[in-house]
Amino acid sequence: MVPLRVRSWYSLLRGTSSPASLCRRARRFGYRRLALTDRNTLAGLWPFLRACEREEVSPLIGAELTDGTDRGQVVVALVKDDQGYRNLCRLITRVKAGEGLDLATDPALSAGSVLLTGDPERLAGLHDAGIDVAADLGNRPTETGSRLRRRARELGVVAVATPDSDLGGEDERPVRDVLQAIGSGTILGRHQAPAAAPLEAPQSYRQRFAVWPEVLSATEALAERCSFTGPRFGVVMPPWHGDGTVSGAQELRAQAYCGACRRYGDDLSEAVVERLEYELKIICQMGFASYFLVVRDIVRSPAEEAAERRRICGRGSGAASLVAYCLGITNVCPIRYNLYFERFLNPGRSDPPDIDVDFAWDERDALLERVFTRYGSHAAMVCNHVCFQPRLAIRETARAWGLPAGEIARLTKRLPWFYRHDQDDLEEQLSGLPTLRDQDFSGPWPDIIRLANRLIGLPRYLSVHPGGVVITPQPVSDYVPVERAAKGVPIIQWEKDGAEQAGLVKIDLLGNRSLGVIRDAVAALRANGTTLVEDNWQPEDDEATRAAIGRGETMGCFYIESPAMRLLQRKAGSGDFEQVVIQSSIIRPAANEFVREYVRRLHGGTWQPLHPALEAVLDETFGLMVYQEDVSRVAVALAGFSHAEADGLRKILSKKDRRRRLLDYHRRFYDGCRRRGLDETDIERIWAMMMSFDGYSFCKPHSASYARVSFQAAWLKTHAPAEFMAAVISNQGGYYSTFAYVSEAKRLGLQVDPPDVSLSGYHWTGRERRIRVGLQTVRDLSRETADGIVAARRVMPFSGMADFLERVRPADDEISSLIDGGAVDSLAPGANRSVLHWQAAACSGLRSAAPGRLFAPAPAAAPPLPPPAAVEQLRREYRALGFLCHCHPLSLVNGVAARGLVKIDALARCVGRTIEVAGWLLTGKMVATKAGETMEFLTFEDETGLVETTFFPQTYERCAHLLAAQRPYRLRGLVESDYGAVSLTVDRVEPLRR
């Protein structure tokens, strides 16, 4: 018996088992072969092939195909050869596009596959069309099966047994019930789930089909015919089609030299020429010339935009390539900053590297649209398999249990946003979370959490990868099924690891908000009359900018604005480009002790290299491993790894399933080091440092490329703070809230003008020492109405409130927020906001009473209403805008004026003392100590400054449930200073009443 019809959890919300556990189960049952036939998808192909290899089970590739919808009639296609695989990809693509599945009219699409069907009529139809078809009798003999078997005999077609399974075992049935309830949008007791079967042992099928003994042998024979065990494309490069007169390599050389002259002047130095020649040789030798040219074509602004320079930022290892720099794909000179090309491409590298480029976030969609227009069906985006994470699993399970949304949100909102599940017992883990200290875990919650725990890791849906695009010589659907994502773009069914394993080379085109910030700030600067020649712009060399970075005044600056980064900059006290590159790489989740060591060594502390052999390797970074490539370089230098092996180790450190795969590297590294005479303690120390790259880390080219953007941002903040802060808030998506950026603007001495329908644009604007709130910030105001306000104003300025209401016609909630935010104050000088609300309501009443009238009658005058109390007015302004333009909300809080509270800007004078301070909570970062306890670093502010605080586990345990962003607190703690960076170690916290 060969299981020919098995669904994994990639049959979304249907199957419950991973391909890996199905393979394990198959092996345990003694199956030699196993088919994976997920419904309308090959998303699980690569995990399945990997698992089959591991379990030594031979794979059969296939899929269930339905008539247009997921619930239509099902045909199973099992692939016999390469052609069958291509056809299967095309068929799935057609099904996903909603096209019919009329296989009988186009038999060519079934070539290379054998189809299984359980419908006698369809069986006859497919057979008559000359398609290789078999009757699918299911997992037990039934009366329907008996009729089908008779019909198959009449047609001379084989009949086979299939497990038709969704479960890895009986114990997965409750998981399946929840998935079905989630899928059908109902609750558990209400949904009648269709029956689901597990994958059973061969003897079960043998016993059941003993009445039809020929069926099992026919099943084996059919499986024998399906010898296809996975696609082998080799490396699939994006095709470059020139004009046919020159090859890709020739064109690349010409373009690279042309770009080099543009970057360095016509007289190229020996170093540039030597490096270019070296890179070109390797690129052409490895067949990457067309790849570079395609990326260049994508990045290059089209003719109509040529006047406006497209802001880009090369990320990843591609930024180490001089050729890329000369082609305009990246923006840092690899020679000046000593970037290591081999990290990107080297002759020993077997897997294709990818070039990643950032674009301004709001330009990326148009760019992708152009790619799809140009390459048509030859381009698609890579997908993400979005899996259930604890928060989603708990939410969905609780909804299936029928718990009210508010009750679910009370729990899920208090899970840290980055919370990941890494223990077996979710219930225990949750009850240990300090933020959930007062959570009621009674009632059905234990059941919900237990089941949610089993959902974690199951794929929920496919989403679009943030930027990965594949461009292929043949239509993409010849390699992998393509479907449309919710946002309309075509996506392949594999995520980036799958695409990489298949050999599809991807190009990452990512959106970056900070490039939009710099673009807008530079444009505003120019519009305000300042000249900035960008070709000569070297912000890294600007003294004022470096000093500001050295003081950690980088809130709003890309990549270097987080509290941890700002603290490190203050400790380092150096705003040098080289140090910023190191700093932005060294801050990683598991590298705290190295950060401390870096600061010590930077300030002249003595140090010894990890090993004499590493002296030259890590000299630039004070003997510390900072960049990803340092892992590879150390492995080569100490353990004798080849470059390819060392690169493999580096890559595995960033993979999800690294633990098991690291074991082999661990053994080889230890053996290599021992052979070179290192003692065990040193090896352990070095391996531990390597493991600090676990999770995420960066390579030097990436950090240098980003540091360049950081410096541009810091320069703008230093020299054009109004334009810069306006651009930061307008582009949104920074590390902090708008509230925090407004406070920062005030600290920079800028005046914050409230929104005004007569003056504000959709975005914020800055000029000289003032910034004007944009209409985008007004709560409930739609983009359409905001644009309508700006357009109506352009035609003719508003003459008053009635004119504004008549011409703009905002919805009730929109005008209410505009009034509360102070945006219409200028239309009725002297009128209070109560009267404005009355006028708006009267106008709205008249409009709804006479909806068809072209001109609404003028409303009667408003009665004399009392103005709102000052505090109430501010409270509403805060609700409408999320901040206050003219004061800090902390100044309105009871008890802040109490004696004994220290202002934050005075903390530097209180080092070593325990003090009390009132602070507004901005943001926090939760971390785990070595002992596994939770603690948090939180940033508070008052009207005078920001303070970074530390809540050690004991304090955190006691008061985590009291902490919520955008609220005022009274804190007591010890003021500490580390290399001049002041922080507060809190021991008591008390919420202040607003």
Place this chain on the structure above:
Amino acid sequence: MSRERAVIHLNVADFAVSVERVVDRSLCRWPVVVAPPAAARSVVYDMSDEAYEDGVRKNMPLRQAQRLCRRARILPPRPDLYRRAMHALVAEARGYSPRLEHGAEDGHLFLDLTGTYRLHGAAPDVGWRLRKQVRARLGIDPIWSLAGNKLVAKVASRLVKPTGEYIVGGGEESSFLAPLSVLLLPGLAEQEVCRLQHFNIDRIGQLAALSRGQLLSVFGCRGEVLFQLSRGVDNDEVRAEGERSPAIEREWVFADDVCDQRLLAGVVAGLAVRLGMELRAARLVTRRLVLQICYSDGIRVVRQACRKSGTADDFLLRRLAEQALERACRRRTRVRSCRLLCDRLQHQSPQLRLFADPSEPSERRGRLVQALDGVRRRFGVDAVRFGSQPSLA
């Protein structure tokens, strides 16, 4: 000569707790919360004033209530007891006027004393007497207020909660209401309250200072209602029992909210059986069943199922209830309680049908239902049940 209207609003604050305290006087020393104590997800049904002071509110999860008021005595709700107490309260008041309007078991009643001076004396005296009588006979101390209409009487009794009385003289309505918060006005929608806050109108007097035209311009047709409310004008009569359309209803509150559809269907069937017994006892038939589902998040959904001809047959009532349930249960939320009501009542017709109607119960089934009634009368309503119907005893 037009007679001055006199309406008494009698209100027993925290009715369930008051009744429990009558039954067990020792509870007067403690804050009391009425809620099913054994259930994991039970919510507060009622609470005493002391518990309210500690932050306990109706429909709050019991565990949260226990955290807020650790001293509270938790008692299981006894709706039958409260219903009996309500009947007793109504019986005390019924002697003073036939125009008496009351809720199910909420401790509220309106008594219209207009024109009863010669029979019972001045209305304030009746108020005092009624309070004394209720205290003496039932052991409950109600709030009472007297005014010219239900609106003003209700506002007045809100002012004196938890104990006391308030008399608003004829013609004093406007001056009485003027300094009060607009939030005391009954029947204001959330949106209207929000709009009044925007206009910075927080006193009823400010609202009364606005003209009808002004109110209509900003509140639309609701402006007229606000105009009347702000001036203490309420022409709504106190409706005597006979003036309301007759209906029979039954409610079931789950100790723990439920999502099991079969259990829910079973409970609704059980309620239908009870309504059927009451209908048959009163020789009535119904043409409509109305089901109100209260979800755990407080949202209520009301759906109905109708028949052309009336019925009191358990099987047909159950089918109607299932239809209503199918229409009502569409949300992805657990159910806290369900209330089944039958109205459009008619007397049973003794006339036999000339031709058999397949949609009507057969004579044989009629006999079966009669036999079931006999068993139920003797051994309890749940002695014979539909399959999957839980006991509601």
